[in-house]
Amino acid sequence: AKFRAPLVNTTNTLKDLRVPLVEVDYARIGEMAAEYFLHRGFRHFGYFGSSWTGFSKDREAAFAARLARSGFRLDSCYAEYLPRPPIADSWKGVDVKAHAWLQAL
Numbered sequence: 001a002k003f004r005a006p007l008v009n010t011t012n013t014l015k016d017l018r019v020p021l022v023e024v025d026y027a028r029i030g031e032m033a034a035e036y037f038l039h040r041g042f043r044h045f046g047y048f049g050s051s052w053t054g055f056s057k058d059r060e061a062a063f064a065a066r067l068a069r070s071g072f073r074l075d076s077c078y079a080e081y082l083p084r085p086p087i088a089d090s091w092k093g094v095d096v097k098a099h100a101w102l103q104a105l
Contacts, residue, residue, distance in 0.1 A: 012054040026055045030062030038070055046105055048098060051078040077101035 009021045037045065045067055049056035064074040079094040 012058065014054060023055070026058035027062035030059035030064075031066045033059070034063045034066035034070075038067070038072075043072065044105065045072060045074050046101075047074055047076040048101075049076070049078065050080055052080065075101075075105055 007019045009017050009019045010023065012021060012023045012026060034045070045063075047060050047063055049060055051057070060074070060076060067074050077098055079097065
C-alpha cells in the first residue's frame with residue numbers, strides 16, 4: 001500500500017488484510033471433501049491443518065459443518081508451518097504430534 005500500486009492478495013493465509021482477494025473457495029473445498037468421504041461410507045473423520053491460517057480454518061469449518069449435518073464429528077490436529085515452523089515445532093515435532101493424534105483416533 002505504501003508503494004501506491006495496485007495490490008491483490010492471492011493467498012488466504014491472513015484473513016484480516018484489507019485488499020482484494022483472488023483465491024479458491026476453501027469453504028466449498030471442505031464441504032466437497034466431507035461429501036466425498038460421507039458418500040463412500042466413512043464414519044470417522046480427522047482434519048490436519050493450521051489453527052490460524054485463513055484457508056485452513058475455512059476448509060476445516062466447512063468440513064466440520066457438513067459432517068455435523070450428517071450427525072458426525074471431526075477430530076482435528078494442528079501444525080503451524082507457515083510462514084515457517086517455530087523452533088519448538090520442527091517437522092520432527094509435528095511428526096510426533098501427528099503420530100500421537102492418529103494413534104489416539
